[in-house]
Amino acid sequence: GAVVSQHPSRVICKSGTSVKIECRSLDFQATTMFWYRQFPKQSLMLMATSNEGSKATYEQGVEKDKFLINHASLTLSTLTVTSAHPEDSSFYICSARDIPGLAGWETQYFGPGTRLLVL
Amino acid sequence: RKEVEQDPGPFNVPEGATVAFNCTYSNSASQSFFWYRQDCRKEPKLLMSVYSSGNEDGRFTAQLNRASQYISLLIRDSKLSDSATYLCVVKSMIYNQGGKLIFGQGTELSVKP
Numbered sequence: 001g002a003v004v005s006q007h008p009s010r011v012i013c014k015s016g017t018s019v020k021i022e023c024r025s026l027d028f029q030a031t032t033m034f035w036y037r038q039f040p041k042q043s044l045m046l047m048a049t050s051n052e053g054s055k056a057t058y059e060q061g062v063e064k065d066k067f068l069i070n071h072a073s074l075t076l077s078t079l080t081v082t083s084a085h086p087e088d089s090s091f092y093i094c095s096a097r098d099i100p101g102l103a104g105w106e107t108q109y110f111g112p113g114t115r116l117l118v119l
Numbered sequence: 120r121k122e123v124e125q126d127p128g129p130f131n132v133p134e135g136a137t138v139a140f141n142c143t144y145s146n147s148a149s150q151s152f153f154w155y156r157q158d159c160r161k162e163p164k165l166l167m168s169v170y171s172s173g174n175e176d177g178r179f180t181a182q183l184n185r186a187s188q189y190i191s192l193l194i195r196d197s198k199l200s201d202s203a204t205y206l207c208v209v210k211s212m213i214y215n216q217g218g219k220l221i222f223g224q225g226t227e228l229s230v231k232p
Contacts, residue, residue, distance in 0.1 A: 034219065034220075036222075042224060043206065043222040043223055043224040043225055044163065044206075044222040045222075046219060046220070046221070049219060091160075093162050093163075095220075108220060110162040110163055110164070111162060112161070112162050113160075113161070113162045115160075
């Protein structure tokens with residue numbers, strides 16, 4: 001089946017530094033990728049939707065200047081958390097949606113997530 | 120009000136028990152419905168889609184009531200391996216952008232020997 005990878009799987013950084021997370025669709029082309037954040041005991045919250053070659057669409061309350069998203073190719077999207085602070089510590093999960101097949105269905109595949117801890 | 124609301128957990132049940140999860144959604148224009156399973160510190164994985172006529176996959180049965188905007192998941196003969204958090208997910212369509220998945224907060228299930 002389709003696979004989505006994320007790198008790194010976990011990262012610990014100092015407050016004020018920037019962290020880049022990569023999301024790759026390994027065996028399919030993803031015109032659309034999604035970035036989610038999940039705090040402990042809470043649900044996945046959509047942060048932004050990114051389409052290849054265009055600017056990301058951010059959900060209400062998500063700062064676009066703090067969470068930079070680049071979707072430069074059909075298989076790669078990156079999320080950069082700029083000037084990270086302890087409150088940004090969370091589980092970041094990307095998801096990639098493939099191109100609809102002949103039946104018109106499209107499927108969304110999730111990456112394994114990245115745990116960010118900001119000290 | 121949250122777009123997708125689920126039963127508060129956790130549910131602690133013995134092996135072999137039948138357990139039901141409920142979910143309601145607020146957007147009547149929602150198009151597709153799913154149940155996902157999420158194990159501790161892992162990404163969510165699709166358990167099953169939910170169809171208007173109801174559908175079954177082994178020990179799992181999903182029901183949808185569009186009029187009441189209500190979704191359910193029934194697990195029969197629960198196994199230890201069913202212990203996880205179950206997420207109710209609704210797909211809302213966005214004009215010219217396809218759909219986006221909206222997740223409920225999840226219900227934790229713990230199956231005990």
